[in-house]
Amino acid sequence: ITLDDWCEQHGVDRVDYLKLDTQGSELDVLRGAPRTLERVIAVQTEVEFNRMYEGQPLFGDVDRFLRDHGFVLWQFENLAHHRQRGTPSVLRRGAQFFDWDVAQFSRRSGQLFWADALFVRSDVARPRPTIPWNEALRHACLTAALGLDDLTGLVLDLHHRDLEGVTQEIVDRARALLPAPDHETEWLTGLEGVDTREESRETGL
Numbered sequence: 001i002t003l004d005d006w007c008e009q010h011g012v013d014r015v016d017y018l019k020l021d022t023q024g025s026e027l028d029v030l031r032g033a034p035r036t037l038e039r040v041i042a043v044q045t046e047v048e049f050n051r052m053y054e055g056q057p058l059f060g061d062v063d064r065f066l067r068d069h070g071f072v073l074w075q076f077e078n079l080a081h082h083r084q085r086g087t088p089s090v091l092r093r094g095a096q097f098f099d100w101d102v103a104q105f106s107r108r109s110g111q112l113f114w115a116d117a118l119f120v121r122s123d124v125a126r127p128r129p130t131i132p133w134n135e136a137l138r139h140a141c142l143t144a145a146l147g148l149d150d151l152t153g154l155v156l157d158l159h160h161r162d163l164e165g166v167t168q169e170i171v172d173r174a175r176a177l178l179p180a181p182d183h184e185t186e187w188l189t190g191l192e193g194v195d196t197r198e199e200s201r202e203t204g205l
Contacts, residue, residue, distance in 0.1 A: 002032030002033065003029055003032050003033035003036050004032060004033050004034065004035045004036055005032075007035075007036055014039050015036050015039065015040055016039075016040065016041045016042075016138065016142055017040070017041060017042050017043075017044070017142055017146075018033075018036070018037075018040050018042070018043045018044070018045075019043075019044045019045070020043070020044070020045040020046065021045070021046045022046075023053060024048065024052065024053035024056035024057075025056075026045045026046060026047070026057075026062060027057040027061055027062050027065060030043075030045075030062070030065055030066070030069075031065070034069070037069050037070075040121065041120065041121055041124055041138070041139055041142050041143075042074075042118065042119065042120045042121070042124070042142060042143075042146060043066060043071060043118070043119045044116060044117070044118045044119075045062065045116070045117055045119075046114060046115070046116055046117075047059040047062050047063075047114065047115060047116075047117045048113060048114045049112050049113060049114065049115070050111060050112070050113050052113060052114065059115075059117065062117070063117075066119045070121055070122050070123075071119040071120065071121055071122065072119065072120060072121075072122050072125050073117060073118075073119055074118045074119060074120045074125070074148070075117075075118050076115045076116065076117055076118075077115065077116045077118070078115055078116045079112060079115045080112070080113050080114045080115060081107075081108070081109075081110035081111060081112050081113065082110050082111060082113050083108065083109060083110040083111075089108040089109050089110065090108070091106045091107065091108060092106070092107055092108070092109070093105075093106065093107075094106065094107035118146070120143075120148070120151065124139050124143065124151055124155070125151065127139065127151075127154055127155045127158050128158075129158055131155075131158075133163070136155045136156075136158065139151070139155050140152050140155050140156050140174070143155070144174075149178050152174075152178060153175065153178045156171055156174060156175050156178075157175070
């Protein structure tokens with residue numbers, strides 16, 4: 001049964017967040033959910049970079065499918081590397097960059113096999129003033145629950161000035177709980193989710 005059919009049979013008219021870990025069949029699940037995906041805000045799915053199951057699609061296939069359905073890759077978690085059996089390995093320094101902050105950790109060698117990938121809808125990554133307030137609030141609640149403070153702050157900042165009374169007070173309190181803005185990161189905001197191949201086709205480059 002497809003996810004679309006299951007939702008219809010059980011009266012589920014909306015899914016905000018979809019989390020998948022189906023041992024290599026994640027793309028099949030997504031292909032069976034085009035109607036459901038129209039309103040999904042975020043998708044977290046296990047992806048493989050090298051085949052672990054016979055005939056399975058890899059990250060590139062999942063990434064392209066979700067981008068074609070209006071999502072952009074936001075982050076990876078749980079990057080899993082595996083060594084060749086019996087080969088020696090020692091701990092070495094590794095690093096990840098978060099804006100201009102560097103998080104250092106210890107790592108071993110090995111081939112990257114799988115990870116958890118988080119995708120968000122493009123209008124969540126780059127919210128527009130035209131989004132209705134009730135939908136903006138929905139986006140804010142989900143991104144806050146996922147720990148995506150930057151996206152929560154973006155959509156709340158976009159709308160709070162147009163609110164009044166108790167609603168504005170509640171939103172202002174929620175905004176006060178978020179980390180202080182770092183203006184250096186704003187330089188990159190316009191680049192989130194931009195497909196340079198689309199831009200090249202439009203400009204004829």
